[in-house]
Amino acid sequence: MEQRHIDNGKGIFLIWANWVLGLGAIVLTIALSLWVKASYLPFVAFGLEFGLFVLVKRNREARVPVCFLIPFVISRALFWSAVVMVIINIMYSGWFVDKIFDPGTINRQIPFIAQLILAPITLVIALWAYKKEGSLSFCRDCKMRHGTPAERGFLGKLFTQEGRYQSRFLVVVSAISTVLTWGYYFSTYININLNSVDKFFFVWNTVLIYAATVIYLGIRYLGLWSYYCTSETTYEYSRGATTKLRYILIWDNYICLQHPATDADTLMPDEEKIDTPARLTLTFRKDVSMLDAERNLESITGIADCDMRLMYSTVSTNADCNIYHYLCFLTEEQKELFESTAQRCEWYLFGEIADMLNKRSLSPLLAAEMVRLHTITMAWKTYTPEGKRRYKVKNYKPTFRLKDIHKYDIDYSDPSWLFVADNNEDVPFYNIRRFWRRYINGIGD
Numbered sequence: 001m002e003q004r005h006i007d008n009g010k011g012i013f014l015i016w017a018n019w020v021l022g023l024g025a026i027v028l029t030i031a032l033s034l035w036v037k038a039s040y041l042p043f044v045a046f047g048l049e050f051g052l053f054v055l056v057k058r059n060r061e062a063r064v065p066v067c068f069l070i071p072f073v074i075s076r077a078l079f080w081s082a083v084v085m086v087i088i089n090i091m092y093s094g095w096f097v098d099k100i101f102d103p104g105t106i107n108r109q110i111p112f113i114a115q116l117i118l119a120p121i122t123l124v125i126a127l128w129a130y131k132k133e134g135s136l137s138f139c140r141d142c143k144m145r146h147g148t149p150a151e152r153g154f155l156g157k158l159f160t161q162e163g164r165y166q167s168r169f170l171v172v173v174s175a176i177s178t179v180l181t182w183g184y185y186f187s188t189y190i191n192i193n194l195n196s197v198d199k200f201f202f203v204w205n206t207v208l209i210y211a212a213t214v215i216y217l218g219i220r221y222l223g224l225w226s227y228y229c230t231s232e233t234t235y236e237y238s239r240g241a242t243t244k245l246r247y248i249l250i251w252d253n254y255i256c257l258q259h260p261a262t263d264a265d266t267l268m269p270d271e272e273k274i275d276t277p278a279r280l281t282l283t284f285r286k287d288v289s290m291l292d293a294e295r296n297l298e299s300i301t302g303i304a305d306c307d308m309r310l311m312y313s314t315v316s317t318n319a320d321c322n323i324y325h326y327l328c329f330l331t332e333e334q335k336e337l338f339e340s341t342a343q344r345c346e347w348y349l350f351g352e353i354a355d356m357l358n359k360r361s362l363s364p365l366l367a368a369e370m371v372r373l374h375t376i377t378m379a380w381k382t383y384t385p386e387g388k389r390r391y392k393v394k395n396y397k398p399t400f401r402l403k404d405i406h407k408y409d410i411d412y413s414d415p416s417w418l419f420v421a422d423n424n425e426d427v428p429f430y431n432i433r434r435f436w437r438r439y440i441n442g443i444g445d
Contacts, residue, residue: 007064009225011155014066015162016221020214022074023170025052026118027210029078030203033114034194039089041114045082049075065146067159070166072138073129077122081114084121088112110191115181115202123174130167137422139163144418150364151314151323154228166217173213177206241284242321245296248311248369249278249338251330253402254347257356257366261344274356275363277301277345278328281321288324297326302341303334307406312372312413325369329406350374350402372412374400379421380410387424387434 025048033041052075059068092111129136134143143149149156184201194202249256258277278301290310298304307329314323330338339345348356353370356362362370381398383389391398410417423433 008154008158008228011064011066011158012221012225012228015159015166016217018066018068018070019166019217021055022052022071023173023210023213025049025071025074025078026122027207029081030114030118030206034199034203038085038111042082042085042089045078045085049078049082052078060145064155065142067142067163069129069136069138069163070170073126073167073170074122077118077125080125081118081121084117085112085114088117110194113181113185113194113202115177115206116185119174119178119181119206123171123178126167126170126174130164130171133164134160140422141419144415144422147314148364148368151368153321158224169213169217173209177209180205243282243285243288244321244323245280245282245288245293245326246276246323246365246369247278247297247301247308247326247328248276248373249301249328249330250402250405251332251335251347253349255350255353255402256338256342256345256347257353258342259344259346273363273366274361275366276369277342284322286322288322293324293326297328301338303328303330303338306330306334309406310413311369323365327373327405350400372418373405375421376410376412376414376417377405377408379417379424380408383420383424385416385420387420387430389425 029041029045029048032044036044052071056068056072056075059065088111132139134140146152147156149160152159181202189198189201256277257274259274260272278297280296280300282296290308293310294304294306294308297306297308309327311325311327313325350370353362354374357367357370360367378398378400381390381400424430427433
């Protein structure tokens with residue numbers, strides 16, 4: 001079996017393992033609250049949050065990075081829950097709480113119940129992550145480092161689908177837990193001690209819900225794994241590892257795009273969307289030289305001696321194939337030669353392509369290429385590598401012209417420019433955000 005099939009199969013179960021690990025940290029904190037004093041419990045939460053923080057950091061550099069969205073969300077929930085616990089402990093340690101509540105109605109031995117804090121905070125953060133979807137900073141960072149779902153193939157699509165599914169599932173689970181525990185707290189609980197019924201609703205009920213989710217998701221991912229193993233025999237997976245060459249044809253301020261064929265009998269879904277006309281799939285090769293790239297371009301377009309440069313390559317170890325993306329700058333003669341044989345091709349200004357992108361008319365790979373081309377070019381023209389503005393004119397934005405790109409010395413394979421575009425001097429609280437991303441979120445620069 002090919003290594004990519006092993007990695008893909010492993011990735012399915014690692015998604016399940018991340019749920020077990022992430023939600024398990026929350027449940028462990030709640031369970032330990034039965035034996036750990038309230039004054040020490042925040043440090044347990046901080047410790048578990050730090051453990052998840054380390055795992056998130058290590059996953060970024062792993063040979064086969066996995067979607068760590070749920071551990072990331074849980075780490076945020078643990079962090080803020082611990083902060084709330086610390087605040088409550090401080091309030092109960094002095095006279096402050098007596099000024100707010102009747103001393104006869106509070107129990108200093110039980111300043112808080114862990115589940116009543118962790119459940120609603122987890123609900124809020126999970127709902128926030130679910131609503132943000134792919135715009136979440138953690139998800140944007142993953143795409144910058146490892147490529148878009150389309151570029152990563154099966155695992156990219158799996159992680160996108162299951163990350164959203166697990167986020168929604170976490171919202172449901174934490175909402176149920178919040179309603180049950182707070183409902184019991186307001187209707188039945190007496191703030192004297194924790195009897196066996198109290199412990200069931202505030203601790204063991206959560207453990208049972210957690211166990212049920214682990215079993216349910218285990219069955220789900222076992223089914224996904226079985227489906228994937230069956231799918232290996234289809235055309236999509238049986239053809240073996242491949243290498244894709246993709247050429248973006250640029251003439252003056254225009255890019256050439258090919259419209260899909262009207263024939264509905266297409267083999268792949270991407271063929272139903274607008275894409276570059278110059279693309280080729282080869283048997284797998286570890287590297288592609290510029291000479292090979294030029295020869296392959298000539299074989300599919302008839303264009304020789306093209307002014308071509310490698311834009312970037314997608315060679316993630318857990319992608320279904322290597323993808324090499326090239327920028328090709330055509331002369332008037334080369335354009336006319338290509339048009340004499342091209343089918344269903346038209347030339348578009350970048351503004352028109354942006355409209356197609358917003359309407360989701362472009363193939364996923366072409367959409368990723370256009371976003372990267374524009375984002376990195378504008379970041380390079382506007383900011384330094386540290387995110388400082390190159391021009392001190394307020395609100396100044398450089399122009400973007402396709403015909404000027406071949407003059408620029410831009411490394412489109414460097415993801416740091418994507419980070420600069422995402423977090424720069426024009427973003428409010430720039431330095432605080434950099435510190436937070438690096439030392440709190442575990443994302444890094």
